Amino acid sequence: MTESTTSRFGLMRLMAAMIAVLLLLTACTGDGSSDDETTDGDSETSEETADADTGEETGDEAAGSTTGEAVTIGFSAPAADHGWIAAITENAQATADEFDDVTLEVTEGTNDVNQQIAQVETLINSGVDALVILPFEGQALTQVAQQAMEAGIPVVNLDRVFSSPQAYRTYIAGDNYGMGVSAGNYIGQRLTDEGVTDPVIAEIAGIDNLPLTQDRSQGFADALETFGFEVTARQAAEFTVESGQAVTANLLQAEPEIDAIWNHDDDQGIGVLAAIQEAGRDEFFMVGGAGSANAMREIQSGESVLQATVLYNPSMSSSAIRLARAIAQGNGLDGLAENDVPAEIITFSAVVTAENVEEYLPVGFES
Secondary structure: OOHHHHHHHHHHHHHHHHHHHHHHHHHHHOOOOOHHHHHHHHHHHHHHHHHHHHOOOOOHHHHOOOOOOOEEEEEEOOOOOOHHHHHHHHHHHHHHOOOOOEEEEEOOOOOOHHHHHHHHHHHHHOOOOEEEEOOOOHHHHHHHHHHHHHOOOOEEEEOOOOOOHHHOOEEEEOOHHHHHHHHHHHHHHHHHHOOOOOOOEEEEEOOOOOHHHHHHHHHHHHHHHOOOOOOOEEEEOOOOHHHHHHHHHHHHHHOOOOOEEEEOOHHHHHHHHHHHHHHOOOOOEEEEEEOEHHHHHHHHHOOOOEEEEEEOOOOHHHHHHHHHHHHHOOOOOOOOOOOOOOOEEEOOOOEEOOOOHHHHHHHOEOO
16 A cells, blocks of 8 residues: 555544544534533422422521411500500500410500519519510610610510610611601692792690600701791690690680691590681691501591691501510511611601502501
């Protein structure tokens, strides 16, 4: 065989080998999907099927479970002599009843500071897993709350704040300053839209020596100032129907023309509306405060001077129970990236009007 023939024969053998390799690769891959990819897909399907068969929850589903370690939560609040306070206790109990793993120990509501302290001490001695306390007076209950914390019992401080952050694990409350801001923004914007340039704006406050009343008034004044307005006349009541009616009667006698009124509290607002009706006045619109169902129904009727209310919702006690449960069980809050429950939560003071009253009416409290 000549050298050129040998070369041609070697080249042919090389080409044949290459064709064989190509044919082998094509047979192995078929439509271009590897055996490994097919195996992985089957494996994932098998795992999903296994989860479905066992009914086990994973990830976020497990985090949303409604049953966990059994816990006992102690609850203490003032006497239910006010619609808002009554709703606080009712909401707490209703929320605890939603969980099979929660037992709620509720003390009798009292406005006697010493009695509330004694009740909290009894809850501590009984070995509850967590405490939810709305103190009649924050500073007076601070020491006993701190005693609970030192005993390893986490305290959720509800609404009226203790004088030391060491007395609670978490604080949840409404936004008193924000209430005033919301009321002021609503009134200021509405008067501006109506072209009123020098309005007479009246304010019917709550108990003046309380920080919460002072915060509400300050927020109201600050919001009105952004529109170039200010409070023209102001009366302080006592968060009761009787006081609301009395101070409003005086206010209406002193001011023959009014453009808008903000009343801090829907409970005392029953008396405010009674005085307005008795005086036969309707040249103004009124905004309430706290979000009672009574006020919302007035708004819904479309026949009242009461046109809006700003929320300070007692649903916060429902949230307090959920927070206490999560802390006692060592959990965080669903929807938050952090492992632990936040140290403070302040609720938002939404404005309820005829446009959105149906949305908020289910959470309104009865005055």
